[in-house]
Amino acid sequence: MDNLPNMRLTTQRQIILEELGKVTSHPTANEVYDMVRKRLPRIGLGTVYRNLELMAESGIILKLEVGGTQKRFDATTESHYHIRCTHCDKVEDIDIPVQYHINEHAGRACNYEVLGHHIEFSGICVDCQQVRNEKSYN
Amino acid sequence: MDNLPNMRLTTQRQIILEELGKVTSHPTANEVYDMVRKRLPRIGLGTVYRNLELMAESGIILKLEVGGTQKRFDATTESHYHIRCTHCDKVEDIDIPVQYHINEHAGRACNYEVLGHHIEFSGICVDCQQVRNEKSYN
DNA sequence: TTATGTGCAAAACATTTGCAGGAGT
């Protein structure tokens, strides 16, 4: 945040960043709002959106352009991949090596100036597998 | 559509499918609505949404869970990847081989039952590169 | 005939924005 000129260090920004840093989930703006509101009850949802957007632009957090209806945010900016549960829509990190070379691959295959890529796996998380198994015993 | 029991072959469905098949772009529901409305002026946007969703569920079209604010749809159901322009938000197919094996990779790395994956590249399309070049001559 | 589908309009969400007052620098 301090690497951006004209970006003030407000209480709201500090707390948003702190709360985002506390979790390993990939919360939506609304979830961040709920977390932050416990410490700053009067904060506005607009402020949360504005600041998550700004921080993502300046690169101190990551905005996940994943499927689903809501954007998600992540305090970790290192490149990594995600897996989303098709049942409960939870998003988790997945620990497989990032395929840096496929950007060049893609660059050769199209006329775009390729900037990056994101791999999103879909599957069924352990919790939802469990629920399914319990159901099949009925 | 005919592989689904209880799914009637209505004029609306046929035309939605036909129009989607005509284009190689990856139209949003609203864009499909505009295309279809030229032939069926009284069709409702809700009908378009309902049917795109149903067809995607039954596997005769593809719903792209890409970034951006709107869902996009594709008459091609074969697995392939996409690139999205970070300037104009256009989505195009990208012709690099699908990495079937990385699902197994992912399966070993997490406890999910991995169902599939999608790679979304981001970059700048030729049109937007052009615009940028023109601007820099000012 | 009857379950399913449609058009229309309203509702439900997610996100953005305008503005007057508040707070970092």
Next chain:
DNA sequence: ACTCCTGCAAATGTTTTGCACATAA
């Protein structure tokens, strides 16, 4: 002081839904 930022509320944009009527099977 002088911007930039915030809270609030209203606006916007996308998708879903309720319902009475229509229509494919």
